Amino acid sequence: MEATVTTANNEETTWGGGNEPMRASYGKMMMWFFIMSDALTFSGFLAAYGFSRFKFIETWPLADEVFTHFPFMHGVTAPMYYVAFMTFILIFSSVTMVLAVDAGHQMKKNKVIVYMFLTIIGGLIFVGSQAWEWKNFIKGEYGAVETKGGSILQFVKDGKQIALADFAVKLPEERAQLTRSRGTWFQEEANLPSYSVAEVQAGFKAHPDVLIRTELIHDKQKTVLTRAQSEARLKDAVYVVEGANLERNEYGSKLFADFFFFITGFHGFHVFSGVIINIIIFFNVLLGTYEKRKSYEMVEKVGLYWHFVDLVWVFVFTVFYLV
Amino acid sequence: MAHAHESNAGRIWKVFAILSVVTIIEVFLGIYKPDAIHRQYFLGMSLLNWIFYGLTVFKAYYIVWAFMHLEGEKSSLKWSIVLPIVFLVLYLLFILLTEGHYIYGVFKDSTIKWNF
Numbered sequence: 001m002e003a004t005v006t007t008a009n010n011e012e013t014t015w016g017g018g019n020e021p022m023r024a025s026y027g028k029m030m031m032w033f034f035i036m037s038d039a040l041t042f043s044g045f046l047a048a049y050g051f052s053r054f055k056f057i058e059t060w061p062l063a064d065e066v067f068t069h070f071p072f073m074h075g076v077t078a079p080m081y082y083v084a085f086m087t088f089i090l091i092f093s094s095v096t097m098v099l100a101v102d103a104g105h106q107m108k109k110n111k112v113i114v115y116m117f118l119t120i121i122g123g124l125i126f127v128g129s130q131a132w133e134w135k136n137f138i139k140g141e142y143g144a145v146e147t148k149g150g151s152i153l154q155f156v157k158d159g160k161q162i163a164l165a166d167f168a169v170k171l172p173e174e175r176a177q178l179t180r181s182r183g184t185w186f187q188e189e190a191n192l193p194s195y196s197v198a199e200v201q202a203g204f205k206a207h208p209d210v211l212i213r214t215e216l217i218h219d220k221q222k223t224v225l226t227r228a229q230s231e232a233r234l235k236d237a238v239y240v241v242e243g244a245n246l247e248r249n250e251y252g253s254k255l256f257a258d259f260f261f262f263i264t265g266f267h268g269f270h271v272f273s274g275v276i277i278n279i280i281i282f283f284n285v286l287l288g289t290y291e292k293r294k295s296y297e298m299v300e301k302v303g304l305y306w307h308f309v310d311l312v313w314v315f316v317f318t319v320f321y322l323v
Numbered sequence: 324m325a326h327a328h329e330s331n332a333g334r335i336w337k338v339f340a341i342l343s344v345v346t347i348i349e350v351f352l353g354i355y356k357p358d359a360i361h362r363q364y365f366l367g368m369s370l371l372n373w374i375f376y377g378l379t380v381f382k383a384y385y386i387v388w389a390f391m392h393l394e395g396e397k398s399s400l401k402w403s404i405v406l407p408i409v410f411l412v413l414y415l416l417f418i419l420l421t422e423g424h425y426i427y428g429v430f431k432d433s434t435i436k437w438n439f
């Protein structure tokens with residue numbers, strides 16, 4: 001056990017070993033430098049997101065039109081509230097973590113147990129919320145069509161976005177999904193959308209009050225075309241897009257979904273591993289390992305990691321949901 | 324580590340209050356987007372976005388300094404962690420955002436249509 005916590009060697013021999021550079025123990029300092037390199041990794045991802053966004057600054061999706069769900073409030077547009085709740089959960093679990101570290105410094109085992117437990121619960125709620133957020137994003141809400149040139153066309157009526165189901169018609173046509181068993185060579189395709197392009201086009205023709213909204217942002221809002229322009233644009237439609245995946249998404253720029261999945265996924269994986277590590281340390285506290293070691297420094301080290309996860313979320317929250 | 328430590332609980336709760344208030348302000352601004360700051364531009368970015376980034380860095384400072392307790396470490400450790408990150412992130416952002424903006428211009432003025 002001595003190897004895990006090095007103790008200060010006061011003034012005996014500089015070269016005799018047991019020294020602590022920067023007066024931080026080996027484990028703690030290495031945790032700090034790991035965090036530094038991980039922070040640079042996340043910075044790279046977020047800067048890449050910024051690069052792509054600046055590149056497509058005029059057509060990037062507006063965040064408050066994408067994340068509008070709140071549990072048990074179906075159909076109500078509630079941007080930001082749920083993600084604000086997630087942020088609070090994570091900040092609060094950071095607080096209980098730092099309280100556990102604090103209790104550890106005072107060698108109060110029971111307090112450490114309670115606070116670590118609360119931290120783990122907070123982490124689990126956060127990961128669950130993120131899964132729910134992903135589910136909504138993947139499922140989509142309104143549906144859209146994609147043109148030959150790769151831009152997304154959404155549908156509006158009286159200034160409000162409407163779903164494909166609100167106007168598309170059912171045509172007597174059949175289109176079987178290409179599965180591995182039907183393909184000639186390793187071919188398959190994702191689930192077919194609920195409507196075909198022809199059905200959307202026919203429905204559009206039948207509803208003269210439906211207009212098309214393009215990705216182009218003008219005066220902080222997406223541009224709505226006139227009826228004549230809409231008809232011309234819809235002729236170019238080649239795909240019906242429902243929800244989001246790594247290939248295309250109904251919200252607009254493909255890169256938006258890619259970055260969302262990648263960055264929140266990478267962060268979510270950090271939270272998940274943080275929960276696992278917290279659970280391991282929690283059991284060690286329960287077993288009295290650190291009581292015997294007379295030092296709760298391990299709690300402090302996982303605490304550093306946990307706060308780092310919270311720190312990253314603060315930035316992800318700003319970049320994806322606020323700006 | 325062996326000697327007794329004073330409890331830091333008071334400061335922890337104070338920092339939690341600060342972080343919560345800042346988050347509430349951010350959410351409030353994010354939902355209402357007041358025109359006076361949303362349509363005001365500074366260095367090519369909406370003033371509201373600058374405020375968001377400012378508040379984010381403010382929150383990050385409290386998380387790192389108080390929760391991760393970097394304020395209690397020796398200054399050599401403190402700055403060998405913070406300075407490389409601050410320098411590299413600013414440098415990276417400067418390069419990538421400048422380049423992104425340049426490519427935006429190339430697409431916009433090009434004779435080839437890319438968004439149709």
